[in-house]
Amino acid sequence: MHVPMPPVLEVQNLVKQYAGVRAVDGVSFSIAEGQCFGLLGPNGAGKTTTVEMMEGVTSPTSGEVLYRGAPLGARFREEAGIQFQKTALQEFLTVRETLAFFTRLYQKRRPVEELIRTCALEQLEDRDNRKLSGGQMQRLLLAIALANDPRVLFLDEPTTGLDPQARHNFWDLVRTIKAEGRTVLLTTHYMEEAYFLCDVVAIMDRGRIIAEGPPARLLQEHFDDVVLELPREDFPGATTDFPLPVLVASDRVEISTADVEGALRILLARGVPLRRLKIRPRNLEDLFLELTGRELRT
Amino acid sequence: MNFGRLLAVWHARNLEFLRDRSTLIFNFLFPLALVVAFAVIFGGQPRALFKVDVVAPPGVALDGALHPFLATRYVDFVGIEPGDLMATVRKVERHQVDLLIDLRAAPRYWINEDSPKGYLAEKLLLESASGKATREPVSGAAVRYVDWLLPGVLGMNMMFSCLFGVGYVVVRYRKSGFLRRLSATPVTAFEFGAAQVLSRLLLTVSVTSLIYGALALVVPFRNEGSALLLLLIAVAGALAMISFGFMMAARFASEELANGAINLTSWPMMLLSGVWFSLEGAPGWLQAAAKVLPLTQMLDAARAVMLDGAGLAEVLPQIGWLAVMTLLFLGIAATGFRWRAD
Numbered sequence: 182m183h184v185p186m187p188p189v190l191e192v193q194n195l196v197k198q199y200a201g202v203r204a205v206d207g208v209s210f211s212i213a214e215g216q217c218f219g220l221l222g223p224n225g226a227g228k229t230t231t232v233e234m235m236e237g238v239t240s241p242t243s244g245e246v247l248y249r250g251a252p253l254g255a256r257f258r259e260e261a262g263i264q265f266q267k268t269a270l271q272e273f274l275t276v277r278e279t280l281a282f283f284t285r286l287y288q289k290r291r292p293v294e295e296l297i298r299t300c301a302l303e304q305l306e307d308r309d310n311r312k313l314s315g316g317q318m319q320r321l322l323l324a325i326a327l328a329n330d331p332r333v334l335f336l337d338e339p340t341t342g343l344d345p346q347a348r349h350n351f352w353d354l355v356r357t358i359k360a361e362g363r364t365v366l367l368t369t370h371y372m373e374e375a376y377f378l379c380d381v382v383a384i385m386d387r388g389r390i391i392a393e394g395p396p397a398r399l400l401q402e403h404f405d406d407v408v409l410e411l412p413r414e415d416f417p418g419a420t421t422d423f424p425l426p427v428l429v430a431s432d433r434v435e436i437s438t439a440d441v442e443g444a445l446r447i448l449l450a451r452g453v454p455l456r457r458l459k460i461r462p463r464n465l466e467d468l469f470l471e472l473t474g475r476e477l478r479t
Numbered sequence: 480m481n482f483g484r485l486l487a488v489w490h491a492r493n494l495e496f497l498r499d500r501s502t503l504i505f506n507f508l509f510p511l512a513l514v515v516a517f518a519v520i521f522g523g524q525p526r527a528l529f530k531v532d533v534v535a536p537p538g539v540a541l542d543g544a545l546h547p548f549l550a551t552r553y554v555d556f557v558g559i560e561p562g563d564l565m566a567t568v569r570k571v572e573r574h575q576v577d578l579l580i581d582l583r584a585a586p587r588y589w590i591n592e593d594s595p596k597g598y599l600a601e602k603l604l605l606e607s608a609s610g611k612a613t614r615e616p617v618s619g620a621a622v623r624y625v626d627w628l629l630p631g632v633l634g635m636n637m638m639f640s641c642l643f644g645v646g647y648v649v650v651r652y653r654k655s656g657f658l659r660r661l662s663a664t665p666v667t668a669f670e671f672g673a674a675q676v677l678s679r680l681l682l683t684v685s686v687t688s689l690i691y692g693a694l695a696l697v698v699p700f701r702n703e704g705s706a707l708l709l710l711l712i713a714v715a716g717a718l719a720m721i722s723f724g725f726m727m728a729a730r731f732a733s734e735e736l737a738n739g740a741i742n743l744t745s746w747p748m749m750l751l752s753g754v755w756f757s758l759e760g761a762p763g764w765l766q767a768a769a770k771v772l773p774l775t776q777m778l779d780a781a782r783a784v785m786l787d788g789a790g791l792a793e794v795l796p797q798i799g800w801l802a803v804m805t806l807l808f809l810g811i812a813a814t815g816f817r818w819r820a821d
Contacts, residue, residue: 269655273498285487
């Protein structure tokens, strides 16, 4: 018989009101043990505020955050690993000293050597932490978040500002951490990141959750078509007389259809060059556009 | 309260401080400049060999016509008001004035029998005039200004180090978000505060002890009491002032604001706590207000030990007061402490 695990984290009707702005407007969800949960949304959607209330560093205007059924307390602070979006560290300390410092704050500690190895900091361990590049800093912040061998890990926009190579390396790290059975809460405005890493995503917009579920299922529920992408200059002038829905972006047009052959026939009949045509499945970016009428990265 | 966590924060702060060369150098250079200044100001010989205060009849010039003694060269004759006579007698007791003479009626003079310069000044007086002069002997050991000033300047240096050293750093930690990061760990406000206070205590007491030692080499000064007791007073005073700085920094998120607030409190302390001059002549209410300040208490105790050879029992009230203030400031700081800048 299957007994459901109690949620590791549970958020009930969370509200954060700043002067004149309701940053988080009644958000509820729960995260199961071992799950990677993604909060996806554009900048300013309320992701970071939500996460900070869950981390206990910001107090909610109303609503509740529960860790294993109890309000956040000493146990949570011992067991949670947190990577803030932006954090200043103590100056004049090396990478190794910074890690040693943070491990000493906890009862349960991961050896510094192991943290250095896990986060690929071997070449940097004696460097002053102010002299790290963006990707190196994110790896150090991740190592700090792992200092107490956490049961639950918060990653707030961990790859913002990283180049694609560094981002992919970071994803590999997170996959390893996930494979160790830790519960992860990730916020991001990169839909590929959420799609690659998360078991469940909640899409946030203007302080509310507008969709929640496993990424593949969400896409399946909302779409039964694919997207044909063409460079804008290859698509002839007006879109009004085109028999399929067309979205015109700055550099490309996107034609959505469930009948690819039919769409291709129409394009061929109109003499559209297909050399640069791309056919892609629907993604979370499309879903956000579908739900809000706005693009995710604005 | 977890001692391991406190130790971790303390250690990290010490490393940060020791590696911040510019701040470290400043912390040692400023006191060193004081040593040099002391050596220059108090190391040389005074130009006038003797200092004699004179009470003259109203409107009469201080010259040989009034009394032949006043024609003596290399003596600094200073006219004083008759009302200041008793205060000047105390200066004679402390060797701050070599001789006091009242020439309003039959000459009458005060001399400190323990003072070598007083002895010589008296010889000059008696040599200059055959006439009778009434002798009023007093006694008391010398207190040179340098002996009196030294604890004040060391205390002032400690005060700036304590107030700014903790206040500034904590505000910077808050502004940069480092405190917010710590708030997500098990570290408590009390552990964090205690670590900052102890780190700064170690620094400021070490620096002050070094300066004390260096000064002893260039400007021999007087310490009638126990050096160990002085150390205890320094620790008690530093704790109170660091806690005060920590309290000032408990909420601010702007370095400018913290700077203003700390300046606003350090300058009155510098003027009212008797760093440069004694408040003995000041109005009673001002003296009472000054007594509240931690620097006043520390300097009172330090001077009692250094100048009068006071023991632990005699300075216990001051040390007790400093301890009470430390607990009060830390308590207020820990309850009002803010981890976040916004």
